[in-house]
Amino acid sequence: MTAGKGWWGQRRNRQLTLIACFLLPSLAIFFLYRILPLGWNVILSFESWSPLKPAAWVGFEHYVEMWSYDDVFWVSLWNTLIFIAASPLVIAAALGVALLVNSDLRGASVYRTIVFLSYPLMTVAVGIIWRWMYDERGGIINYALRASGLVDGPVGFLQSFDWALPSVIFAGVWQTIGFYMIILLTGLQSIPQNLYEAARIDGAPAYARFFRITLPMLRPSIFLCVVVGILNSFTSFDLVYIMTNGGPGHATELLITHIYKSAFEQTKFDYAAALTVVQFGLLLLLTYAANKAAGGNAGAVEQD
Amino acid sequence: MSLRQVRKTYDAQEIVHGVDLEVADQEFVVLVGPSGCGKSTLLRMIAGLEEISGGEIAIGERTVNEVDPKDRDVAMVFQDYALYPHLTVFQNIAFSLQYRNVGKAEIARRVAEVAAILDIEPLLERKPRQLSGGQRQRVAMGRAIVREPKVFLFDEPLSNLDAKLRVQMRTEIKKLRERVRTTAIYVTHDQVEAMTLADRIVLMHNGQVEQIGTPEDVYDEPATLFVAGFVGTSAMNLIQGRIEGGAVIFGDGARLVLPPSRYDAHAGKAVTIGLRPEHLHWAKDGDPNPLVGVARVVEPLGSDTLVVFDVAGCELQARLPPRVVRHAGEAVRVAVAPESIHLFDPATERRL
Numbered sequence: 022m023t024a025g026k027g028w029w030g031q032r033r034n035r036q037l038t039l040i041a042c043f044l045l046p047s048l049a050i051f052f053l054y055r056i057l058p059l060g061w062n063v064i065l066s067f068e069s070w071s072p073l074k075p076a077a078w079v080g081f082e083h084y085v086e087m088w089s090y091d092d093v094f095w096v097s098l099w100n101t102l103i104f105i106a107a108s109p110l111v112i113a114a115a116l117g118v119a120l121l122v123n124s125d126l127r128g129a130s131v132y133r134t135i136v137f138l139s140y141p142l143m144t145v146a147v148g149i150i151w152r153w154m155y156d157e158r159g160g161i162i163n164y165a166l167r168a169s170g171l172v173d174g175p176v177g178f179l180q181s182f183d184w185a186l187p188s189v190i191f192a193g194v195w196q197t198i199g200f201y202m203i204i205l206l207t208g209l210q211s212i213p214q215n216l217y218e219a220a221r222i223d224g225a226p227a228y229a230r231f232f233r234i235t236l237p238m239l240r241p242s243i244f245l246c247v248v249v250g251i252l253n254s255f256t257s258f259d260l261v262y263i264m265t266n267g268g269p270g271h272a273t274e275l276l277i278t279h280i281y282k283s284a285f286e287q288t289k290f291d292y293a294a295a296l297t298v299v300q301f302g303l304l305l306l307l308t309y310a311a312n313k314a315a316g317g318n319a320g321a322v323e324q325d
Numbered sequence: 326m327s328l329r330q331v332r333k334t335y336d337a338q339e340i341v342h343g344v345d346l347e348v349a350d351q352e353f354v355v356l357v358g359p360s361g362c363g364k365s366t367l368l369r370m371i372a373g374l375e376e377i378s379g380g381e382i383a384i385g386e387r388t389v390n391e392v393d394p395k396d397r398d399v400a401m402v403f404q405d406y407a408l409y410p411h412l413t414v415f416q417n418i419a420f421s422l423q424y425r426n427v428g429k430a431e432i433a434r435r436v437a438e439v440a441a442i443l444d445i446e447p448l449l450e451r452k453p454r455q456l457s458g459g460q461r462q463r464v465a466m467g468r469a470i471v472r473e474p475k476v477f478l479f480d481e482p483l484s485n486l487d488a489k490l491r492v493q494m495r496t497e498i499k500k501l502r503e504r505v506r507t508t509a510i511y512v513t514h515d516q517v518e519a520m521t522l523a524d525r526i527v528l529m530h531n532g533q534v535e536q537i538g539t540p541e542d543v544y545d546e547p548a549t550l551f552v553a554g555f556v557g558t559s560a561m562n563l564i565q566g567r568i569e570g571g572a573v574i575f576g577d578g579a580r581l582v583l584p585p586s587r588y589d590a591h592a593g594k595a596v597t598i599g600l601r602p603e604h605l606h607w608a609k610d611g612d613p614n615p616l617v618g619v620a621r622v623v624e625p626l627g628s629d630t631l632v633v634f635d636v637a638g639c640e641l642q643a644r645l646p647p648r649v650v651r652h653a654g655e656a657v658r659v660a661v662a663p664e665s666i667h668l669f670d671p672a673t674e675r676r677l
Contacts, residue, residue, distance in 0.1 A: 215407040218374050223421035223468075224395035233420075237411040 059301070066295035071288060083295035094296065096271045097279040100186060101254060101300075104193075104275065105307070108250030111194045112243060115201035120235075122202070123209045133206070137199035144196065148263030151192035155179050155264075179265050185272045189264050193257055201246045208242030209235070244315030251307050255300060276300045326371075326476060326508060332379035333366050333532075341366055341532045343380065348508055355511045357519035358529035358555070365480055367529070368512045372401050372478050384475055395424070400469035401478040405485055406461045408453040408468075414440075415449040418467045425472075439471045442504060459490050466498075470505055477509040483518065495521060516556050520544070528552050546667075550674040553599045553667060559631060562600040562641045565671065573598055573668065576637030581614045584663045591668075591677055599667030602631065605643035605659040612660035616641070620655050632657060 028034055066083055070076040087094045122133040139147070154161050155178040166172045178188040212235065220230045236243075258277045261267060267274040267282070276296065284293035326348040333341035341363040348354050356364040369375040371382055373394035382389055389397050400421075408417050415436055422432045440446045443463045453461055462482060469477055482498075483491045495518055502509075502522075513519055519526050520540045528535040528543060528551070536548040547553035553561045566575035568591050572582045575598055608615045618636035625647060632643050632650050634657040643659050650657055668677040 213405070213407065215403050215405065216409060218372075218394075219401070219403060219407040219409075219468075220420070221374070221394045222372060222399065222401050223472075224424040225420070226424070229424065233412075234409065240411075 062294045062297055065291055066298045068291055070291045072290075083292050084299075086292070087295060087299065093271050093274060093279055094276075097267075097274040097276045100272075100274055101276045103186060104190060104254035104257060105251055107190045107194070108247065108254060111198055112201055112205075112246045112250065114194070115198050115246070116205050116239075116243075118198065119202045119205040119209055123206055133202075136202055139196050140199040140203075142196065144259040145263055147192060147196045148260050151188075151195070152179065152264050155188055180269055182269055182272045185265055185269060189257075189261055189273050192264065193253070193260055196260075197250075197253060200249075204246055204249075205239065205242050208239045212238045241315060244311060247311045247315075248308055251304070251311060255304050276303075326385070326510075327383050328367075328371075328380065329383075330380035331367065331370060331377060331382060333363070333370060333375065334378040339378075339532065341370075344529075344534055346527060346534070346537065348510065351506045351508055353502060353509045353511065353522060353524045354527060355513060355519040355523035355525075356527045356529060357513055357516055358535075360514055362529040363532040364512045364514075364527075364529045368401075368478055368480055368510060371476070371510060372399055373397050398475040399478055400472045400474040400476075401480065402465045402469050402482045404481040406453075406465040408461060408464055410453050413450050413452060414445065414456070414464050414467075417453070417464055418471050421468065421472050435471050436467075439467045442470065442501070443467050458486050459494060462486065462494055463497075466501070470501075473507075475508065477507055477511075479509065479511040479513075481513055482511075484513070484515070491518075498522060517558065520556070528555065530555075546676065547599070548676050550597060550599075550669050553669065553676075557601055557603075559602045559642060559644060561667070562598075562602065562605075563669075564598050564600075564639050564641070566596055566598045568592055568594050568596055568668070573666070576639040579616065579637035579639070581616075581661065581666055582663050583666060583668075588668065588677060595671060596677065597669040597671045597674075599669060600641065600661055601665065601667075602642045602644040604665035605641065605645075605661050607645055607649050608658040608660035613663060615658060615660045618657050620650050620653050620657050623650055623653055623655075 065076075067078060067080055068076045069079045069082070118132075118136055122129045122136070126132070153159070155163075157163060157175045157177040157180065160178075162178070163172075163175050166176065176184065178184045216234050216238070217230055220234055225233065255275075256277060257275065258281065261273055261275055261278050262281070265273040267278045277300065280293045280296045280300065283289045283296060328344050328346040330343045330345060331341060332339060332343055344367060346354070356367060358364050366375060370377050373389070373392065377390050384397060384399070409420065412420065418436045418439060419432050422435065427435070436449070437446070440449055443466060445460065445463050445467060448456060448460060448464070453464065456464065465482065483494050486494060499522060511518075511522060523540055525537060525539055526543050527537050530551045536543055536552045538546075538548075543552055543556050547556060547561075550563065554563065564575050566573040568583070568588055570592070571585065571589075572580050573596060574580055581598070605616070606612075616636045618634040618641070620632050620634045621640070622631075622633040624631040624633075627647070630645050630647050630650065632645055634641060634643065643657070645659070669675065670677055
């Protein structure tokens with residue numbers, strides 16, 4: 022420290038000020054649109070409030086209602102968990118595709134592009150296209166099924182209590198598989214080729230090379246996919262909203278659509294706030310657990 | 326092990342042109358040459374990692390052209406070690422044994438034995454990323470040794486180490502060789518490694534074998550100009566000249582007497598003269614073939630001094646004792662024994 026130069030005279034302080042100046046705009050936006058609403062949302066969840074009457078503190082009333090009386094909450098929670106549970110299957114399928122397009126298959130790069138093409142599409146468009154394809158009368162899927170003689174009568178995919186959720190999930194899979202594939206492909210390509218050569222000379226058969234080299238080396242990429250999958254499941258609002266709007270009944274209701282309906286159709290903003298807190302907590306927990314399971318380095322590339 | 330007319334073609338371009346090589350049991354053969362000479366490709370063909378485009382490779386009595394790498398009974402040490410990063414040192418070394426029907430207790434015993442040989446016992450529970458370059462190198466060798474294979478293959482194993490460690494590991498490999506006597510093929514681009522380790526050296530250039538011989542052979546009697554230039558710590562001086570009356574003439578009239586009658590058949594012929602810098606010694610009175618010139622560059626190395634000097638309009642390099650020449654511009658007087666003169670045919674580039 023140089024005496025007599027004062028606070029501004031110190032190099033370290035000048036640097037910190039500069040850093041703060043650069044960070045401030047994005048921090049301000051982050052605070053204004055993320056932290057502040059989240060905090061306010063938490064407070065709101067403990068209040069009774071609507072645009073027409075002043076707020077009153079009601080403690081855990083909304084949470085008690087949710088836990089004891091709201092059947093839709095439990096259904097939508099369960100559906101959300103099914104949505105999440107589907108993501109390992111998608112990731113497994115994406116891994117299969119990634120392995121295929123990573124091999125010296127003829128035209129692998131063409132397949133790679135085709136598989137990825139669906140990802141940048143707008144989810145709303147994907148929802149509309151799949152709704153047409155699932156359509157009971159004019160849909161191509163029903164047409165194909167009947168033409169091949171697999172079913173006798175038309176199947177109302179999005180109208181059936183049994184089929185609606187799997188059908189929506191499948192459309193989501195179709196859209197996101199390309200994204201997972203790219204992540205996994207990048208992971209695959211970062212595995213040094215000589216490990217496979219060493220393993221071949223060491224005598225490890227193909228399955229052993231997959232389970233003892235490919236999978237462990239791919240772990241960070243796989244867990245990145247899992248985390249993204251969880252996030253996607255929680256936020257698949259648009260797909261469900263377009264395809265089924267939660268129906269039939271509440272067969273495809275997710276927490277996120279339940280929140281939307283509570284707030285904007287039933288104007289129960291306070292109750293929706295409580296639902297949001299629950300969803301946020303769940304999301305935090307699952308993401309933390311997934312990242313923990315990945316050894317805290319989801320998305321990293323394992324180095325030797 | 327034997328290679329007969331082994332060829333490799335990539336996209337209609339032949340990069341290994343018919344290599345013949347017989348390797349005796351327990352022999353340590355070093356394939357050496359500049360990068361791109363086909364030495365690594367040849368090694369990978371022996372390992373079974375590259376297909377053989379033509380010819381035949383046999384290990385023992387068995388032709389292995391179509392045999393899977395795992396069934397060839399070879400072990401390989403890779404240039405960048407190729408250790409499995411997510412496995413411990415123990416698991417890395419044990420890896421191959423698990424696929425060869427070796428019992429758990431036996432695996433533990435053999436890994437411990439190898440760890441003792443390589444002095445890596447305290448490292449067995451570590452992951453490769455926690456090891457230094459030299460330690461990784463040892464583990465990579467341990468992984469090969471534990472197999473007790475018929476043939477060891479080394480693919481430039483020391484090239485990722487810094488200079489000091491490389492010399493140290495070179496000695497270690499040499500020591501190891503005394504304990505584990507197995508046939509080995511070792512690929513390197515470093516002629517010093519080749520000279521120090523090899524029982525026999527295979528010099529390769531542009532996909533062809535230039536010379537096969539002991540380190541002494543290739544140093545004393547390089548078969549081609551390429552070998553002459555490649556082997557030796559400081560490169561051989563190569564100058565154009567002509568044989569005339571039992572001597573070679575070069576530059577504007579410098580004359581070196583040749584061993585009597587050895588080159589009589591080539592009288593009058595244009596030749597390339599090869600003189601090793603270490604064979605140009607400081608001349609005493611009465612030495613044959615004195616060469617007198619002026620020093621251009623003086624590079625003291627401590628143990629000796631490299632001097633570049635002009636003789637008869639040609640530039641030569643000599644490795645001289647320290648302090649005989651100190652500065653550029655001083656007079657240089659060296660001599661060379663007739664037996665130390667190498668002559669090559671400039672057209673065929675082969676030794677005369």
